[in-house]
Amino acid sequence: MNPRITLSTAGRVLRQLRHDHRTVGLVLVVPAVLLTLIKYLFEAQPAVFQGVGLIMLGVFPFILMFLVTSVAMLRERTSGTLERLLTTPLGKLDLLLGYGLAFAVAAALQAAVSTLFAYFALGLDPRGSLALVIAIAVVNALLGMALGLFASTFARNEFQAVQFMPVFALPQLLLCGLFVSRDQMAGWLQAISDALPLTYAVEALQEVGTQAEPTGTLWRDVSIVGGAVVLALILGAATLRRRSG
Amino acid sequence: MDPAITITDLAVDRGGRPVLHGLSTTIQRGSITGLLGPSGSGKTTLMRCVVGVQRVRSGAVTVLGEPAGSPALRRKVGYLTQAPSVYADLTVMENARYFASLYGVPAAEAAAAVRDVGLGQAAGQLVGSLSGGQHARASLACCLVSSPELLVLDEPTVGQDPVLRDELWGRFRAMAAAGTTLLVSSHVMDEAGRCDRLLLIREGRLIADDTVAAVRAAAGTDDLEEAFLRLIKAQEVAA
Ligand SMILES: Nc1ncnc2c1ncn2[C@@H]1O[C@H](COP(=O)(O)OP(=O)(O)OP(=O)(O)O)[C@@H](O)[C@H]1O
Ligand SMILES: [Mg+2]
Numbered sequence: 051m052n053p054r055i056t057l058s059t060a061g062r063v064l065r066q067l068r069h070d071h072r073t074v075g076l077v078l079v080v081p082a083v084l085l086t087l088i089k090y091l092f093e094a095q096p097a098v099f100q101g102v103g104l105i106m107l108g109v110f111p112f113i114l115m116f117l118v119t120s121v122a123m124l125r126e127r128t129s130g131t132l133e134r135l136l137t138t139p140l141g142k143l144d145l146l147l148g149y150g151l152a153f154a155v156a157a158a159l160q161a162a163v164s165t166l167f168a169y170f171a172l173g174l175d176p177r178g179s180l181a182l183v184i185a186i187a188v189v190n191a192l193l194g195m196a197l198g199l200f201a202s203t204f205a206r207n208e209f210q211a212v213q214f215m216p217v218f219a220l221p222q223l224l225l226c227g228l229f230v231s232r233d234q235m236a237g238w239l240q241a242i243s244d245a246l247p248l249t250y251a252v253e254a255l256q257e258v259g260t261q262a263e264p265t266g267t268l269w270r271d272v273s274i275v276g277g278a279v280v281l282a283l284i285l286g287a288a289t290l291r292r293r294s295g
Numbered sequence: 296m297d298p299a300i301t302i303t304d305l306a307v308d309r310g311g312r313p314v315l316h317g318l319s320t321t322i323q324r325g326s327i328t329g330l331l332g333p334s335g336s337g338k339t340t341l342m343r344c345v346v347g348v349q350r351v352r353s354g355a356v357t358v359l360g361e362p363a364g365s366p367a368l369r370r371k372v373g374y375l376t377q378a379p380s381v382y383a384d385l386t387v388m389e390n391a392r393y394f395a396s397l398y399g400v401p402a403a404e405a406a407a408a409v410r411d412v413g414l415g416q417a418a419g420q421l422v423g424s425l426s427g428g429q430h431a432r433a434s435l436a437c438c439l440v441s442s443p444e445l446l447v448l449d450e451p452t453v454g455q456d457p458v459l460r461d462e463l464w465g466r467f468r469a470m471a472a473a474g475t476t477l478l479v480s481s482h483v484m485d486e487a488g489r490c491d492r493l494l495l496i497r498e499g500r501l502i503a504d505d506t507v508a509a510v511r512a513a514a515g516t517d518d519l520e521e522a523f524l525r526l527i528k529a530q531e532v533a534a
């Protein structure tokens with residue numbers, strides 16, 4: 051690993067994003083539009099919006115970074131740039147951390163825009179601090195990135211890469227406690243839910259929503275999500291092979 | 296001085312089929328070696344072995360005194376893949392700068408490499424919007440940035456006009472004179488004449504490994520195109 055190479059890789063990924071104005075626009079605007087929809091969907095139940103809106107702030111970056119990363123890595127593979135990079139002094143970790151850093155910056159920007167929009171324009175007002183909401187959103191983005199990186203190994207083309215999103219993300223979304231609260235799930239569903247990292251990300255956001263000060267549960271949840279990120283990155287790194295057939 | 300590349304009994308399978316069958320050769324430093332042969336004969340596979348990205352069945356490839364693919368070689372060996380491998384959503388210069396940064400080379404070298412391949416005017420253009428030949432040269436620029444000791448170039452001049460091809464070969468010759476070793480694959484026979492040595496590969500076997508003059512003499516003709524056809528026919532008769 052080499053910090054210079056990691057940083058220049060992150061810079062390169064951000065530069066690629068910057069040339070793609072439409073993606074940047076979508077990344078920044080779409081969450082705000084969806085949050086507005088949710089706000090009016092629950093106009094009669096403002097308390098529900100406070101809960102669901104907050105969770106969505108953590109879910110958007112997760113899904114988005116999953117998609118962006120799996121397509122970006124797939125492109126690295128199919129364009130031959132990955133194979134080329136692996137013949138240079140760049141280490142596998144430089145590549146993964148470079149991507150992580152770049153997408154963390156993008157996710158922080160997205161989370162800041164959507165959180166501030168939700169706070170000022172839609173009246174979303176968690177008990178805890180907005181900075182914590184943004185920080186959890188960034189950790190979620192990294193989770194999406196790490197899983198997307200891992201999933202991209204199994205995809206041969208863009209169609210498959212996009213199809214992996216429902217495979218990796220939807221079960222987590224369904225079982226995280228957003229649609230049916232976890233204590234009302236069948237035991238075996240709860241057990242699966244316990245094993246899925248997004249569950250902890252959602253719980254952390256619920257903690258910020260209801261507690262003024264960061265709680266022990268919150269820190270535990272964030273650490274679990276962080277651990278899942280590291281694990282997925284290690285699995286992803288193991289799939290990057292310098293030699294192939 | 297020890298040779299730049301030593302290959303001993305190299306055998307490679309791809310997709311479950313043998314592609315290289317026990318190949319051996321030696322390539323001296325500061326020389327240009329042409330790798331020629333019909334499509335599908337194993338040129339790219341052999342180059343992949345030299346840069347250490349190909350899984351091999353048996354045999355040894357030693358590059359600049361180390362096993363091919365060793366970490367220490369990564370800053371000494373430059374590899375131009377047959378299909379251009381640069382980022383389509385970055386400009387030519389951004390690509391060159393990124394690859395320069397991987398070697399800790401200053402941005403000025405990136406600019407020089409872009410100029411060297413004749414893309415000075417297009418430096419600010421997105422690679423995705425370049426013509427086919429320009430795209431290939433953008434990829435070449437990215438492997439020249441680090442001034443490697445060994446350059447492995449898979450069909451570097453394909454799709455280029457005669458003037459540019461001549462300029463690029465002039466550049467290769469100057470690099471060899473300065474001590475760089477070049478292994479260059481090609482389909483164009485007039486380029487073969489510009490090499491110091493030729494490797495002719497057919498169906499995964501070397502059928503010629505000699506200086507240009509010796510290949511001409513062995514085939515009994517000065518026309519290299521004709522020489523290769525004769526060597527291939529002679530091998531078919533022998534087989
Ligand atoms: N990824 C792969 N999987 C399976 N077989 C492959 C793969 N790549 C190449 N081959 C086979 O290996 C053989 C040698 O291919 P190689 O790419 O080395 O040929 P080449 O001499 O470079 O051809 P060309 O001049 O067309 O570039 C061919 O028969 C090809 O079909
Ligand atoms: Mg080839």
